[in-house]
Amino acid sequence: MSSERLIYLPLGGAGEIGMNAYVYGYGPQGQERLVLVDLGVTFPDMDTTPGVDLIMPDMTWLKDRADRLEGIFITHGHEDHIGAIAHMYAHLNVPVYARAFTANLARRKMEEAGHDPANVHTVQAWPEVTKLGPFTIGVAPMSHSIPESGGLVIDSPAGRVVHTGDFKLDPNPLVGEPFDPEMWSEIAKDGVQALVCDSTNVFSQHPGRSEAELPEEITKLFSEAKGLVAATTFASNVARVKTLAEAGVKAGRSVVLLGRAMRRMIEAAVETGVLVDFPKTISPEDAGNVPRDNLMLITTGSQGERRAATAQLARGKYRGLELKEGDLFLFSSKTIPGNEKGVIRIINQFSEMGVDVVDDSSGLYHVSGHANRPDLEEIHRLLKPKMLIPMHGEHRHLRQHARLGEEKGIASAVVVNGMMMDLTGDAPKVTEWIETGRTYLDGTVKYGAMDGIVRDRIRMALNGHVVVTVILDEEDEPLGEPWCDVKGLPETGSSKAALVDVMEEDLNQFLMRAGAKTLRDDDKLEQELRRIARQSAFSEIGKKPEVTVVVSRMR
């Protein structure tokens, strides 16, 4: 059996924060039976992915080996872990396993995409396990910023792997199970071959803080507020939503949930029994009958998303409700890097209305869902793994985390997407480099990040666009003059004449002098017309636009 091996291959999430997708395999080389852990998305931005709706890991490698895939485990319901499951399911088509709350969310996604939700199986928490080919897999409760996050205990003939998923060491997460050091000690007692571990907060030096530290301060804030109170957090942070709602009630306020995701998450949490005793809420319509200082809104859009409830309130009304001078708005959330400008825009819009905005800078109204550096050291101590593979982090996080492991004498490796590791021996070994990438969902189409589509969009955005149209007669002679249509370019440049007139004149000059050979050759003609249009624009406006040349021949 020495030819059998245990492999680990991240297809997403290692070397980035987002679109998690980790493959484990066991068996003879090239015939390993496979399990996929998580299948998440990343969100696009204008800088690199304008017009894209969602970013997912390229699943080509796994698709080509779908016959070896035993199943998919989802650690928890955050979009970067669950978001691509329905979009990619058609290619994988194996059972999906998750705890009740996560499974509930996954089924909703499957249904929306037209897949059978019965493909999603609810598993009970550890010590219950699921047998999948050579693997036995259990989901052991972890505390995080969403209910029922699970660390996977993956057993194979090569030993036990613990894949933490996202976690923190919260003794009192308010909703869901606390972190249970005894359970994890017990899991580790016969040895952990490899710990594959969340690295998000490895640069945070202080021990992580408990969700339980927040209710008192939030209640105090709301009680002292005069007008209407509103607060935002991630809808999936069910414990926080509950804390906000309870604080509102204690402050004598009726609670309104605003935003589709907010209502859907609470619904899923109630349906699965994760959430009990959530305060009674009222509808936005009924809120109109409640005095403003007895009202509390809980809204989606903590990251400044333009279409979410928070941004809409900042621009004006949302479902008949609006904020006014003297109201309070709380961001019970941290702004993810890249979202600062959107969040700041909203804060300034509220400021213009006279609304007082409170954010997380005091540390009183938000705690992170990830393990900080001392917490990571604690989990290393508890699990005593033979090897450590940091995951869920950018390169800098993985490197820092691996360094932490090495300092404690654990064989550690920085493993990024596409590095297939053999975890069978005493230290992680690279066995192969797999080509990985990103798949974009754009409207209803999926295409690869390297297809050039987004590159062309960025170029048009940076440089503007010109259409050059030329018609040639049966003898390949120009029929009339060429003309230009521009988009995203100024109308006039240095000569004060219309930009299109200058370009058309230059193009016409060229056509009148062009030889028969050039005029007959589509590629050559197009190339020359493009060159002249760009040159002409450059001398007029100082930049070279993108050019589409349309040559029509009367043949």
Add this chain to the structure above:
Amino acid sequence: MSSERLIYLPLGGAGEIGMNAYVYGYGPQGQERLVLVDLGVTFPDMDTTPGVDLIMPDMTWLKDRADRLEGIFITHGHEDHIGAIAHMYAHLNVPVYARAFTANLARRKMEEAGHDPANVHTVQAWPEVTKLGPFTIGVAPMSHSIPESGGLVIDSPAGRVVHTGDFKLDPNPLVGEPFDPEMWSEIAKDGVQALVCDSTNVFSQHPGRSEAELPEEITKLFSEAKGLVAATTFASNVARVKTLAEAGVKAGRSVVLLGRAMRRMIEAAVETGVLVDFPKTISPEDAGNVPRDNLMLITTGSQGERRAATAQLARGKYRGLELKEGDLFLFSSKTIPGNEKGVIRIINQFSEMGVDVVDDSSGLYHVSGHANRPDLEEIHRLLKPKMLIPMHGEHRHLRQHARLGEEKGIASAVVVNGMMMDLTGDAPKVTEWIETGRTYLDGTVKYGAMDGIVRDRIRMALNGHVVVTVILDEEDEPLGEPWCDVKGLPETGSSKAALVDVMEEDLNQFLMRAGAKTLRDDDKLEQELRRIARQSAFSEIGKKPEVTVVVSRMR
């Protein structure tokens, strides 16, 4: 004389951080003689201003009143205060006044733009003053993160205004004058009618820290470093660049300045006598002969700018130099909101090389150049103004700062761009709302933010672009079939046929059925073809592209 008044009108910088431009006027209503304070830029981003090179305040109001403009004062050399001076100078054409270092920078800009640098006049520090129409203006030294920042003391028959410019209360800024409370008390002793005051750090609760706190820690960091050491900061932070260089020398390293702005700033500071005893530097070429652990680079690009020295080093070589495993890179800077992703990209690239990155999160290697909340309270106490107008801040900063003033019994107002204030009485009064805006520099052309050019670019980036070409004969009958060229769109959609084929087929169907009236009418035809192309694309790929329709008629 009671009909004469003192006015204040921000055209930029109030309600935003960037493109500062503040007008003061004194005289009968509508005939006030005017002075402009600062004329800066803001930097574009992909989200809102793709392809734009610089953003400047719209100067239309002032251009239309250029005959009433006496001069321009520049408080200091940061781009958001000086950056638009040469671009806008042709429209204003009045003397520019600044202290020596700032004037040196302004003259370089004037020369590059083809204006006479002699239009820039060097003024000495307070108590020297310049008479300009009804105004007497002095530049009183302020400490900031650039040498020779000045607070303006603007006297008119209606009293004294102090316009702080950017400042902090640094008793030992290392380069340039310390903050001088006695001088400012003296300036205030006969009363300050209005304090127009920097608001950038109003949310920072702790007293600001001195530049002098840094050298010891930075020297320690560099001395303990093993391989090559590199550090970045704003080139204009001459004190910091000096601290970095001196720390390098103390650590036994030869210093290399990398990046055009870095060399230019040091040159200007030496030329004007602001900087003395700057350590000897060596060229990048000579650096090749120095052992790596005796080398220190100081680089431009602390904000992640893609073309600056830091980003180039992160991608590979810059002027023959490169970083390696075990080297150290220090960000002696704060990341400005919106630049996080670019900076993080660089940190991860360095991480991949094995370079250790140190940033400002410990507080040991960077201090801010702006007054924090307690420092603002200190300046309020020192100057005892009758009224307070917060400037240099987003709306949230201005509002918070005005609140601070009100709490201390100072008549304060939140004044944003375009609000013309009468400062003559006991409290600031709005007298008029002026239309303000932004002017974009794009290549060699300037145009207004509302001209629709950038909007079209953003649409092409989000939606992709289709060119539809149709040729009609002398009878207005289609000559051949319509065709489509796409950019920034996937090649195939739901029907698996080429997207252009599907669109062309749909367009052809329409043309074959179209009546003579539609075919004769350019506008109608274009509108219909656009509609059909968008519909066709939507059913194929789930999104509606931008469309340019080119109708050619054989007349």
